[in-house]
Each structure stands twice: as C-alpha cells, then as structure tokens.
Amino acid sequence: MTTFARRTLLLGGLGLAAGGFAAGCTPTASHSVSMGSMPTATPLAPTAGQRVVTGTLTPRPVTLDLGGPTAKTWAYGETLGQEVFRASAGDLLRITVNNHLPASTSVHWHGIRLRNAADGVPGVTQQPIEPGQPYTYEFVAPDPGTYFFHPHSGLQIDRGLYAPLIIDDPHEPGGYDAEWIVVLDDWTDGIGTSPDDILAAFKAQKGTVGTGMNHDMGGMGHGSMGSPLGDAGDIDYPHYLINGRIPAAPTTFTGKPGQRIRIRFINAGSDTIFRVALGGHVMTITHADGYPTVPTQARSFYIAMGERYDVTVTLADGAFPLVARPEGKNGTAWALVRTGSGTAPTPGVLVSELDNPLDSRQLSAAASATLPSKTPDATIDVQLNGQMTPYAWGINGRIFGNDTPLSVKPGQRLRIRMSNMTMMSHPMHIHGHTWGLPSNGGLRKDTVLVMPMQSVTADLQADNPGTWMYHCHNIYHAEMGMMTSLVYA
Ligand SMILES: [Cu+2]
Known part of the structure; x- marks a missing residue:
C-alpha cells in the first residue's frame, strides 16, 4: 500500500519543506553555540537515499481560538495541534528557529535518538535562543515513529508551544487507509x-524533598x-x-x-x-x-x-x-x-x-523492536521523591542543581530501577535513548509512567554519547527539580 504514505498532512503553516536530494545540501556547522560533547568530526548527512528536510519555526505571541474561548499565548502558529512536521527515517532535518518571543527559548525533539548537540536543552546542550536570534537545529532522525517537539525552557510547553513530529518508515507496508494525528x-x-503563576504558588509553599516514602x-x-x-x-x-x-x-x-x-x-x-x-x-x-x-x-x-x-x-x-x-x-x-x-x-x-x-x-514489544538481548553491565537505583503538600519533587532526595547525575560508560547496557516513593504518578522521560522494559517483554519507551509506590526497571543501550536529561514529564515537577541527567563517563 502506498496510497497512505504520502498523504498530504503537512499543513504548511510550520514551513517544513523537503530540500534538494543532493547538490546544494552539504550540511554546514550552523549551530551558533554547541556545548554538547557529541563529536563533530563526521559531517552530518542523511542516510543513503534519504533527503535533507528543511523548515522554520517561529515561536511568537499569538491569540489562539480554542473553539470559542480565545487565549493570548505563545505558539508556533495560529492553529494549535493541527500542523505537523513530517520526515522519513534517515532524513537530515535542518530546522531554523526564529525566536519572536519576548523570552529565550529552545526546541527539544522529544523521543528522537538524535545527536546530543541538537537535543535542545539550554545550559546543557546549547545556549538559550535569545529573542530575535535565529538558531538552527540539525540532526538525523534515525527511527520511524510518532514524536513531538516543544521548548525545554521553563513552562513554555504549557503554553501553545508544541507540535507533532512524524518520522515515516520508508519501508513500512502500511495496512491502513487514512491517518489521524x-x-x-x-x-x-x-x-x-498562568503557568508561571501556578508554579509561583507551588514554590511559595517552600517544600523540600527527602529520601524515603511519603x-x-x-x-x-x-x-x-x-x-x-x-x-x-x-x-x-x-x-x-x-x-x-x-x-x-x-x-x-x-x-x-x-x-x-x-x-x-x-x-x-x-x-x-x-x-x-x-x-x-x-x-x-x-x-x-x-x-x-x-x-x-x-x-x-x-x-x-x-x-x-x-x-x-x-x-x-x-x-x-x-x-x-x-x-x-x-x-x-x-x-x-x-x-x-x-x-x-x-x-x-x-x-x-x-x-x-x-x-x-x-x-509488550514487537519482536522487531526489542533491544538485542544482553545482561546489564551496570544497575542504578533511582528514587522518585516528594509530595503535594508542601509542594516539592525530586530525584534521590535532591532537586535539579543539587543532583548527582547518573553515569554510564559508552557501550554499556545500563539498567535503571526507578522506585516511586510518592502518592503521585510520574511519567519519567529519558532524552536521546529509548528504554527497553524487561518486565514488559522489552517494550520500548522513552517516557514511562511510574505509578504510586511502584517500581519500573528500564534498560538502555549507551550508544549515543552526551549529557542527556532524565526527568518527570509533569512539567511542574520537572521545574520544581524532579530532573537529573545521564552522563557518559
Ligand atoms: Cu512527576
């Protein structure tokens, strides 16, 4: 079935376009700043046979019509949730952000196993994109699937700053007639x-985190x-x-x-x-x-x-x-x-x-999706800590900034055992990798929901050097400090 695959779902507003196939697409090191540790000796190029896909994003103040109520907010376009970035596995994505916000921003390509320098974490993989400044992200998207992108800057995701990122599988047989995102x-x-006022009220409770159950x-x-x-x-x-x-x-x-x-x-x-x-x-x-x-x-x-x-x-x-x-x-x-x-x-x-x-x-994972079978080389125990009242969230009894990063050696199979010591559910997200969950038939996840007082064991293959964030995807928890990083030693 090929009829579905090139269905016109690219709705234009985000300005993504497939570039030329070869000539004129020689990638250049266009990052204004790169603090990542990813080696840059190898020039970026799409996988053989794949394209360079270019695009622009213009985060800006907008008034969105939510279907009656209108909201003055920040977004990438006027039609929230209806515009889609689309490419194929192996394509080189080159996306320029023109920051028209009155604040610095960034773009994190959630779930993509990309090179560290393009991961979009200010202070870790890049400097913040300041107002009026352009910034170009350049990375190969190696794995097909349903992804999205959003800033990794404060609470900006809780405004209108997000959009789907679909990576098509050029070899997928399809088996469906239509698609709906x-x-x-x-x-x-x-x-x-406002999100900022909500967070300020949480912070005013002056909560602290400790280890152990709560x-x-x-x-x-x-x-x-x-x-x-x-x-x-x-x-x-x-x-x-x-x-x-x-x-x-x-x-x-x-x-x-x-x-x-x-x-x-x-x-x-x-x-x-x-x-x-x-x-x-x-x-x-x-x-x-x-x-x-x-x-x-x-x-x-x-x-x-x-x-x-x-x-x-x-x-x-x-x-x-x-x-x-x-x-x-x-x-x-x-x-x-x-x-x-x-x-x-x-x-x-x-x-x-x-x-x-x-x-x-x-x-459980399809057989085609499992990590190759391997005994873990190292195991790290992680406690998820905190409470609603007074509001505080952390990892291993610490908040981000006072945290001790998790460490892995290149090539290791790392097992992370997360224990939720709280009465809340926490969707824990890892950047740059996709876990295999051994108790779920190897189910692949980059965001795993850890339920109250439950544990989840998640394995990853350390094949993507860099400094990668590991955090709760409740953005208020993350902002309170429920975040650390995984570093390659
Ligand atoms: Cu959380």
Whole structure:
C-alpha cells in the first residue's frame, strides 16, 4: 500500500519543506553555540537515499481560538495541534528557529535518538535562543515513529508551544487507509491562572524533598480514589483540548465506514494523564513511543504526559465521540469521528469504553523492536521523591542543581530501577535513548509512567554519547527539580 504514505498532512503553516536530494545540501556547522560533547568530526548527512528536510519555526505571541474561548499565548502558529512536521527515517532535518518571543527559548525533539548537540536543552546542550536570534537545529532522525517537539525552557510547553513530529518508515507496508494525528493538551494560559503563576504558588509553599516514602494525602482528592494512578495531576485546568479545540467546537475526522485508520495519539499536556476511548470501537494498539508493540486490543488506555500511542481501528457507520478524560480531574477533551449521517453525539459526552483502561504494563514489544538481548553491565537505583503538600519533587532526595547525575560508560547496557516513593504518578522521560522494559517483554519507551509506590526497571543501550536529561514529564515537577541527567563517563 502506498496510497497512505504520502498523504498530504503537512499543513504548511510550520514551513517544513523537503530540500534538494543532493547538490546544494552539504550540511554546514550552523549551530551558533554547541556545548554538547557529541563529536563533530563526521559531517552530518542523511542516510543513503534519504533527503535533507528543511523548515522554520517561529515561536511568537499569538491569540489562539480554542473553539470559542480565545487565549493570548505563545505558539508556533495560529492553529494549535493541527500542523505537523513530517520526515522519513534517515532524513537530515535542518530546522531554523526564529525566536519572536519576548523570552529565550529552545526546541527539544522529544523521543528522537538524535545527536546530543541538537537535543535542545539550554545550559546543557546549547545556549538559550535569545529573542530575535535565529538558531538552527540539525540532526538525523534515525527511527520511524510518532514524536513531538516543544521548548525545554521553563513552562513554555504549557503554553501553545508544541507540535507533532512524524518520522515515516520508508519501508513500512502500511495496512491502513487514512491517518489521524490526535494531540491532547491541558489548557490554562491566557484563560485561567498562568503557568508561571501556578508554579509561583507551588514554590511559595517552600517544600523540600527527602529520601524515603511519603504517604502524602494532600492531592486534589476528587476522582483519584480507586485509580491505579493515585494522584494523577496537581492542577485543574479550565480546558482540555484535542488538536487545539474544546469539546463544544470539536475537531472532526471524516472517514468512510469500513476504513481502517491509524490514529497517532500524543499527550502534550503538562500535568494531565488522559484515558482515551473511541465510542463504539475497539482500538488495536500498534506502537508505543514510536516503536512497534505486539498488537493489543484496548477499549481504552492511559496516556501520560510525553507518551505517544499509535492505534488502528476499523471505522463503523455513523458519528462517534473520541473522548480523552483527564484522570482525577473534571472536564474532558473531545473530538468527533464521522463516517455517516447519524446524529452527532452531544459534545463532551462520555462513553462506556472508558472503563478499565489498559496501561502500558499490559503491552509488550514487537519482536522487531526489542533491544538485542544482553545482561546489564551496570544497575542504578533511582528514587522518585516528594509530595503535594508542601509542594516539592525530586530525584534521590535532591532537586535539579543539587543532583548527582547518573553515569554510564559508552557501550554499556545500563539498567535503571526507578522506585516511586510518592502518592503521585510520574511519567519519567529519558532524552536521546529509548528504554527497553524487561518486565514488559522489552517494550520500548522513552517516557514511562511510574505509578504510586511502584517500581519500573528500564534498560538502555549507551550508544549515543552526551549529557542527556532524565526527568518527570509533569512539567511542574520537572521545574520544581524532579530532573537529573545521564552522563557518559
Ligand atoms: Cu512527576
């Protein structure tokens, strides 16, 4: 099947374009600053047969229409969650950021196994991109999958600064008729309390972290009882969005009955774990964080901040709600699938498929996706610490800045055992690598949800030298200090 593969999903607004195939595309060292330790002796070039893909990003103040309510915020364009960056595995991406924000920024290419110098972490892999300054990221995207990008600067991701990044597999057979990219978000900026004010209020509690367990009962309370995720989020947002829209003015996917579609789910939220269902349908999960899984049927599933899941589903005849319910919170994110003339469901209506969601512990890797079998060369134990009241989050009893980085030697198979000593769920994210989870049949993840008082063992192959961030993808937890790094010794 080739009809799907070049479907026009590149919606132009982000200005991504495939460059020429050879001549004129000799890469140059265009980074204004590079603090990364990645060797630069080898000039960057796409994998043989692949292209140079160029693009521009212009983060700027905008007023977004969320489907009625408008929000003065910062974003890369005017149509939040609807524009897509797309390339093929092995392509060289060369993306220039023109910073039109009144603050410094950066771009992190979440989940991509790229060279360290392009990882987009100010103070670690680059200097911040100052207002008015251009900065060019240049990297090869080696692995196909569903990714996204966002700043690694303060709370900017909790504004409108994110977009999908899809890396196509030139050799994938397809097996679906159409594709839908579904981006979930929790929204307050320009409508409710600003992200900066929310964080300031948390910081005013002057919490500290220690090691050991913390049976904090100071969470939000509502809805968290009985959820395996415990306290799933700290913040009640005014709106929850699918592709930038509130339920009253939803995004609509129009298809035909019997069509087999691939939905790529991305949780770009900052403090919200969603459970997702398509009313009247059973989905088949095919990929987690970009990598193939054993195909697994799910009526609904959890997706935490920074996670991505791809599913396929055969569409029935009618109009169906796609529902993303924020765990432990009020409200809903909602979209519509229409294949026939049936009456549209009431915006925001919930569906019975939301009961008993699958979580990633029930998934395993496809054989093609597993890390080569190897006994770990080293094991590091990591404690996730902190509490809601007074608000504080850290790793191994320390906050970022006072942390002791994790260390690995090149070529090692490193095992990280994460123990969550708190009453909250933490989606832990590693840059530049994708773990294999040995207790999940080698499931590949770059963002793994560690539930309250639970442990997760995650292995990585140290094949990408540099200094790589390792942090909670609850952006408020990360900003409070639930972050450290992995360094190559
Ligand atoms: Cu966290």
